[in-house]
Amino acid sequence: MTRRLTAVLAFALTLVAAPTLARDVSHELGTTTVPDLPKRIVVLEFSFIDALASVGVAPVGIADDNKRERVVPAYTDIIGTDWVSVGTRKTPSLEVIASLQPDLIIADKKRHSTAYDTLSEIAPTVVFDSLGGDYHGSVAQMSAIGTAIGKGAEMDARVAAHQEKMAAYTDLIKPKAQGLSAQFGVANAKGLWLHSPASYNGSLLAMFGFSSRMTPDGDDGTFAKTYVPTTLEQLSQVDPDILIFGEYSDPSFVDGWAGDALYTGLKAVNEDKVFYVTAHNWSRLRGMLAAELTASDLVSILSASE
Structure with a gap:
């Protein structure tokens, strides 16, 4: 971890009390205990925006490749446009992520596994295979993300509606x-x-x-x-x-x-x-x-x- 990131992280920790950790979530790199209802979520892939928008949750930070227009209107109509860009999906800025004081980070297995330990020092981090995964895995991830953000029932309803549409x-x-x-x-x-x-x-x-x-x-x-x-x-x-x-x-x-x-x-x-x-x-x-x-x-x- 760089000295600058260490300083940013230390400052962030002085501003917020540690959240109540209440839910274990299984993901690609293990099991992570996350807050019961995380409020400040950072997502590092577009499919994770899809998951949050599906249940009406707006992230505070998005790896949008420094191109905000890549977050399509179907998402911004729900999540708004107030998120902070944390850089590219391939190499998001750890310093910017830390400055947002997140209580949950959702990361990609292929892109971010090497940064997992550092991301986990910033906030509870769950990792799913978006870039290298297939469609069926993507739908399964939605349910896991719904559980992670305390919106399991709402996500189950969205997944069911999606599956009905895809069957048609x-x-x-x-x-x-x-x-x-x-x-x-x-x-x-x-x-x-x-x-x-x-x-x-x-x-x-x-x-x-x-x-x-x-x-x-x-x-x-x-x-x-x-x-x-x-x-x-x-x-x-x-x-x-x-x-x-x-x-x-x-x-x-x-x-x-x-x-x-x-x-x-x-x-x-x-x-x-x-x-x-x-x-x-x-x-x-x-x-x-x-x-x-x-x-x-x-x-x-x-x-x-x-």
Whole structure:
């Protein structure tokens, strides 16, 4: 811990009495005792905003990548805009987090495990696998977060409503998805990353009945990687029936493939089944709202594919 962070933390502790610790919450890195009803919550991933907004709780700090507009209106309509940015999701500022005097921090396993001990010195910290997890794990996290913030019943109701909505989407999508392979990937100016079946979006596509033509990369025949950097040559080997891109830049890396024989030879390109979606919604949010937005987009994609 830096000297500055130590000083900030010591000052924060002189301003607030220790909260009454009353609830044990199991998470990816163990069990943490949290306040009965935490009031000053800091979240370090967008899916955790989704969880809090689902039960009408506003965080005091958000790792918003220093871009407040990335917190979508569907969330700000509920949580407002008074949160303090604690920096990027990858490397949030521990000093800013400490200055907010949080009584609960919700962190990501892949991004923040190495900082867990320091975060836990600042406030009780629970850790879930947002970045590296799949859709089903994301929904399970919602229930655990509901318990952590003392809103278990309210979260159970939101999860039930979400599952009902997703079941209705599945009934619409699955009959049309049978026998089709679909692939989602995100592109920026430097490259393309395909989302494997182990990823949030890959598991959603599988749930809706789409197959994947990606080759397993794990020793046991499973997918070890969630986000796979991919060349045009590698994409041509996957060659899905439906290709879905989310672009983070304009122009993006894949735009440079226009006219390339290998690209125009892709089945999805030949059959006009290449679709563009909002990358932020599909790739970064990873909460219940994200799943519902993805399902709505897939209904439109399949309609346009007919």
